[in-house]
Amino acid sequence: MLVAMHTLLTGGAGFIGAATTRALVRAGHTVTVLDSLREDVHPSGTTPDLPDGARLARADVRDLGAVTSALEGADAVVHLAAKVGLGVNIDDIDDYVSSNDLGTAVLLRAAATARMPHVVFASSMVVYGEGRYECAGPGSGEHGVVGPGPRRIEDLDARIFDPRCPRCDTVLVPGLVAEDAPLDPRNVYAATKVHGEHLLGAWSRETGASATAVRFHNVYGPGMPRDTPYAGVASLFRSELAHSRAPRVFEDGAQRRDFVHVDDVAAAVVRAAESPAGPGVTPLNVGSGTVTSVGEMARVLADVMDGPEPVVTGQYRAGDVRHVTASSERAAQVLGWRAQVPLRAGLEELVRSGA
Numbered sequence: 001m002l003v004a005m006h007t008l009l010t011g012g013a014g015f016i017g018a019a020t021t022r023a024l025v026r027a028g029h030t031v032t033v034l035d036s037l038r039e040d041v042h043p044s045g046t047t048p049d050l051p052d053g054a055r056l057a058r059a060d061v062r063d064l065g066a067v068t069s070a071l072e073g074a075d076a077v078v079h080l081a082a083k084v085g086l087g088v089n090i091d092d093i094d095d096y097v098s099s100n101d102l103g104t105a106v107l108l109r110a111a112a113t114a115r116m117p118h119v120v121f122a123s124s125m126v127v128y129g130e131g132r133y134e135c136a137g138p139g140s141g142e143h144g145v146v147g148p149g150p151r152r153i154e155d156l157d158a159r160i161f162d163p164r165c166p167r168c169d170t171v172l173v174p175g176l177v178a179e180d181a182p183l184d185p186r187n188v189y190a191a192t193k194v195h196g197e198h199l200l201g202a203w204s205r206e207t208g209a210s211a212t213a214v215r216f217h218n219v220y221g222p223g224m225p226r227d228t229p230y231a232g233v234a235s236l237f238r239s240e241l242a243h244s245r246a247p248r249v250f251e252d253g254a255q256r257r258d259f260v261h262v263d264d265v266a267a268a269v270v271r272a273a274e275s276p277a278g279p280g281v282t283p284l285n286v287g288s289g290t291v292t293s294v295g296e297m298a299r300v301l302a303d304v305m306d307g308p309e310p311v312v313t314g315q316y317r318a319g320d321v322r323h324v325t326a327s328s329e330r331a332a333q334v335l336g337w338r339a340q341v342p343l344r345a346g347l348e349e350l351v352r353s354g355a
């Protein structure tokens with residue numbers, strides 16, 4: 001029987017935060033949600049409905065005084081507050097760094113003063129850049145696991161979308177990325193997630209407290225934001241299908257992703273909050289454990305919505321990540337958690353929710 005905790009949950013009014021608040025309360029814990037209700041995420045400005053057992057402190061995570069009072073009586077911190085979004089515009093660079101890097105720093109400072117024993121930090125699959133690849137040629141297993149070279153325009157035009165081995169030029173075979181893979185953040189948002197993990201490491205070394213970095217993969221489900229680097233594609237396809245238009249799938253549709261339902265993510269976060277792993281940062285992939293191609297996801301969604309078959313266009317953006325799918329085995333071992341929601345059932349629920 002687990003002891004009831006009081007958790008400070010930053011970003012608890014957001015997409016993953018709302019599901020996490022519900023899951024924490026269902027597990028018997030009480031929650032203080034600290035959220036600034038950013039206007040771009042909450043345009044209506046209305047206060048979110050919180051379940052009994054949760055209360056809202058409307059404040060910015062960069063406000064040391066507000067964070068310090070919100071921490072009173074807390075046994076654990078879950079830090080989800082961040083500027084998410086696509087980060088396509090370099091004008092946003094200071095907002096990302098301020099919201100995410102400075103926000104994490106202020107929170108960790110307050111957590112150290114409060115002698116907080118455990119912090120869970122929302123990291124992301126974007127810390128990896130590309131997923132894991134193996135070179136299997138010219139002799140079998142030739143160069144083993146390698147970092148992929150950049151994709152060439154001639155290849156993309158010839159519809160060769162998989163990257164090549166930087167040593168022998170053979171087209172690589174994708175695999176599952178584990179937590180010890182090298183980090184390769186490719187945009188400002190991703191850089192803030194890597195930096196957040198590093199700050200967490202420094203905080204844990206200084207304080208001797210426990211830290212878990214949960215690296216979420218493509219989270220989808222009711223209430224999902226429409227313009228994230230994650231499940232944005234599911235949202236986009238859904239809008240097309242809602243207008244009886246065929247979803248348009250880039251490349252050959254074989255890009256591999258790991259779509260994980262928000263309720264599964266919330267369950268993993270609850271387990272992570274309940275399970276301090278000792279000093280140092282424990283990074284954990286949080287994915288469904290099932291590889292799905294973007295084309296397959298589009299087909300299932302079209303079927304669920306009774307819409308036209310997807311069209312594979314061969315269009316590409318050279319900088320797109322080709323494959324990134326997780327091994328979530330470590331989370332299974334450390335947290336005793338596994339994703340439960342199958343993709344089709346999850347997409348049916350997403351469509352029903354209309355969110």
Ligand SMILES: NC(=O)c1ccc[n+]([C@@H]2O[C@H](COP(=O)([O-])OP(=O)(O)OC[C@H]3O[C@@H](n4cnc5c(N)ncnc54)[C@H](O)[C@@H]3O)[C@@H](O)[C@H]2O)c1
Pocket residue numbers: 010011012013014015016017034035036037038041042059060061062079080081082083084099103122123124125215216217218219220225228230231
């Ligand atoms: N959605 C995904 O697929 C995904 C994948 C990997 C990682 N993540 C991470 O999970 C976390 C939650 O993401 P989400 O999809 O729920 O995003 P979201 O935008 O729906 O939620 C973020 C919440 O944080 C709040 N917030 C932002 N800046 C704040 C600040 N400075 N002070 C206080 N509150 C602030 C916002 O008002 C919002 O309610 C983020 O850290 C994100 O980077 C999300």
Ligand SMILES: [Zn+2]
Pocket residue numbers: 135136137138142143165166167168169170
């Ligand atoms: Zn090779």
